[in-house]
Amino acid sequence: MKTTINILFAVICLIIQTGTTFGQDSRTRITGMIEPFNVGISYDKTTNLIFPYSIKSVDRGSADVLVQKAAGIENVLQVKAAVEDFQPTNLTIITAEGALYSFSLRYQPNPAFINLKVADLAIPSVPIVQFSPDMEYESQLKEIAQRIGNRQSFLSKINDDKNDMKIALDGIYIKDDQLYFQFSLENNSLINYDIDGFRLYIRDTKRSKRTASQEVEIQPTYTYGNLQRIEGRSKQTIVLAIKKFTIPDKKFLKIEMQEHNGGRQLELKISNKTMLKARTM
Structure with a gap:
């Protein structure tokens, strides 16, 4: 009986130690956070986000938001609300220099600003994205x-x-x-x-x-x-x-x-x- 208790105690200690180790590993993998930039958008006004480089990828968090690149333009993204009073959501943009931009979108009937030059905003723009070789090659040709x-x-x-x-x-x-x-x-x-x-x-x-x-x-x-x-x-x-x-x-x-x-x-x-x-x- 004493032997069984000792074995059970050892197993519990091993589980606790393993869980602690995994927790430490997951925390050490996070080296920084990109805080989203708050932007208000409207149903009947278009907000223009102007980036320093051409846009390579766009991801919106909700279908309540409409996004498109300006016709014939590679570095301007047009954003507006598909419905009024939508729930706050997010928008992620990756540009040709490998920078990732994060935005927090909220509904605002009359936005204070509708033309935002991203390079002038306090948004981190350090290249952190690694493109596939073909995509990187195409990006160089485009620039x-x-x-x-x-x-x-x-x-x-x-x-x-x-x-x-x-x-x-x-x-x-x-x-x-x-x-x-x-x-x-x-x-x-x-x-x-x-x-x-x-x-x-x-x-x-x-x-x-x-x-x-x-x-x-x-x-x-x-x-x-x-x-x-x-x-x-x-x-x-x-x-x-x-x-x-x-x-x-x-x-x-x-x-x-x-x-x-x-x-x-x-x-x-x-x-x-x-x-x-x-x-x-």
Whole structure:
């Protein structure tokens, strides 16, 4: 009987000690906390959250909140209430530099602020998120393409202009074995131009019938900008990232832009001499 009691006592001590150890391990894994930033949102007003980098992930705690990225914009999130007087909830945002932002959302009929520049708020923005290799690679391409999109043109007379439409090659850049082609697309008509295709391929300079052996299509690894529509009376910039290449002798790079259900087709011819003018980033 005494032996049984001793064994039972030993088992109880082991359980208590194991539980204490697990508790210590779980506590030591928590190295810090990100306090959510309080934001009031309304049913009939849109709140704009402006981030320093492009938004990669959005998670809302409740369907009572509506969120969307601003059309054609990567770093502005628009938030509003789907119903009035919803229960407080949360919102989590991850941006391209690997920062996680946490917000506590509450209903407020007349928010004091509807445009919040996140970089100016007291919100921790230390990169803590680790992206998968593919996602991180894409994020790097995007950041470079965005910077190129804001640069001034340094190439001239490489354009096609007809039927109130214009395409021009403004610059070629290179970084880490990636070529970046900067184009400006301009629609001087009142009719929207819906892009049906934007092709790049290397072709022979000989004016013979096109065959598969005479052309090699080039596929971009990343596209920045709107390659779906050019609104009437507007101008926009696109940047294509492509694995580095050169053009063989007696060949050229041809770029075609075709209109959906329309006849306004534009094209550019790029020589190897032009390619060698690429600038570094």
